[in-house]
Amino acid sequence: MGLKKDLFSGVAVTAIAKYSGIVIGLVINAMLARLLSPREYGIVGVVVVFITFFNILSDIGLGSAIVQSQTLSQKDHSDLFKLSAIMSSILAIAFALFSYAVAYFYKNDVYIPIGQLLAIHVFFSSLSVVPKNIL
Structure with missing residues (x-):
């Protein structure tokens, strides 16, 4: 019962x-x-799509592996966090650079500063995968 x-x-x-x-x-x-105006709301919509994509990339299965593995040592957690930090940096830089491609594709330079600022979000979101799943 x-x-x-x-x-x-x-x-x-x-x-x-x-x-x-x-x-x-x-x-x-x-x-x-x-x-927001329709133009501004469209910009938000485009950015949300790419943020979601990069957030999916940031996990790459690390979270599930941490939760399911019950034999990880403190050193393993440390190594996973180091890997996550490197991956977070690469993803954030890629997102910032990707904003230039998005701006070129949509012929609107507004995506460049938005993408560069949101690269900070991508970095910290990706960096938090290991600690969240350890908890």
Whole structure:
């Protein structure tokens, strides 16, 4: 009986966490659509696509490997974090440079400073993969 209750509780918490994130995202997008001009909202949409892509690249399975492996030592965690730091730096530089390609493709230089600023986000987001999954 206790296992069934724990299972139901876990499923409920996971569902609430997942769907509340979706609802919050919808509310934020609705507010942005009202506050920004169509041109500005289009810029945000383009940038969000590339940020999402780089965030997917930042994990490369490290998070799942850390969670599933129960035999990692402190040295292994340290080595994984070093690898993550190197990968974070490479991804951030790539994102900053990629902003030039996006600006050229869309013929709008506004993407360059936005991409360079968001490269900081890519760096820290990627850098946090190992510590979050260790917890």
